[in-house]
Amino acid sequence: EVQVQESGGGPVKPGGSLRLSCTASGFSFSSSTINWVRQAPGKGLEWVSSISSDGSYIYYADSVKGRFTISRDNAKNSLYLQMNSLRDEDTAIYYCANTGVVYYFDYWGQGTLVTVSS
Amino acid sequence: QSALTQPRSVSGSPGQSVTISCTGTSSDVGGYNYVSWYQQHPGKAPKLMIFDVIERPSGVPDRFSGSKSRNTASLTISGLQVDDEADYFCCSYAGSSAWVFGGGTRLTVL
Numbered sequence: 001e002v003q004v005q006e007s008g009g010g011p012v013k014p015g016g017s018l019r020l021s022c023t024a025s026g027f028s029f030s031s032s033t034i035n036w037v038r039q040a041p042g043k044g045l046e047w048v049s050s051i052s053s054d055g056s057y058i059y060y061a062d063s064v065k066g067r068f069t070i071s072r073d074n075a076k077n078s079l080y081l082q083m084n085s086l087r088d089e090d091t092a093i094y095y096c097a098n099t100g101v102v103y104y105f106d107y108w109g110q111g112t113l114v115t116v117s118s
Numbered sequence: 119q120s121a122l123t124q125p126r127s128v129s130g131s132p133g134q135s136v137t138i139s140c141t142g143t144s145s146d147v148g149g150y151n152y153v154s155w156y157q158q159h160p161g162k163a164p165k166l167m168i169f170d171v172i173e174r175p176s177g178v179p180d181r182f183s184g185s186k187s188r189n190t191a192s193l194t195i196s197g198l199q200v201d202d203e204a205d206y207f208c209c210s211y212a213g214s215s216a217w218v219f220g221g222g223t224r225l226t227v228l
Contacts, residue, residue, distance in 0.1 A: 035217075037217075037219075043221070043222075044121060044207060044219055044220060044221040044222040045156075045164065045207050045209070045219040045222070046121075046219060047209075047216065047217035047218070047219065050215055050217075057215065059214070059215040059216060061216070095163060095164070097164075102169070103150070103152035103154075103169070103170065103211050104152070104154035104166060104169035104170070104209070105154065105156070105164070105166065105209070106166050106169075106175070108163040108164055108165075109163060110162075110163050111163060
């Protein structure tokens with residue numbers, strides 16, 4: 001059974017930092033491209049970042065480039081998102097989602113809520 | 119990348135069919151056959167319903183079907199059921215390992 005679980009969300013002040021984690025099991029995590037996708041309250045989904053299976057290819061949405069850093073530890077089946085210089089508009093549920101070697105998001109976690117507010 | 123354009127809401131009665139459109143550009147929807155659709159019930163994670171424009175994952179009823187014409191993709195749900203009431207999001211690969219989603223469509227089953 002596939003399981004994906006995010007953690008690390010919570011309240012943070014503008015300009016602050018937060019580190020999100022995602023652990024996965026039930027599929028070949030170390031062979032997969034993994035992504036962060038976020039959803040602001042009552043809004044649509046927004047792709048944030050992706051990292052290739054070995055970590056050598058990393059991409060970011062323009063909205064987070066230079067502020068967020070994605071990384072992974074395949075030995076721990078874990079994905080991370082270091083978020084710095086947080087803004088009000090970064091408030092969202094952050095989902096960890098697998099694209100594997102395909103062009104769609106097949107496995108999703110339940111998400112972790114990040115609230116940026118003074 | 120700008121979000122793909124979806125109608126904010128659609129509705130239908132049980133047993134009827136509805137179609138949700140998703141309009142992008144030649145740089146995303148029109149440029150790749152990598153459109154996917156996701157169903158999201160309140161408070162839940164998105165669930166993959168259609169991938170590669172027309173393909174259904176195992177376990178998704180054949181009442182759900184996808185299509186594409188130039189820069190517009192569509193999701194059709196036939197034989198509407200009460201449990202189909204949810205938000206639906208389209209997504210397209212946009213090149214350079216980037217993705218773009220639609221703003222979402224709320225489906226109401228009357």
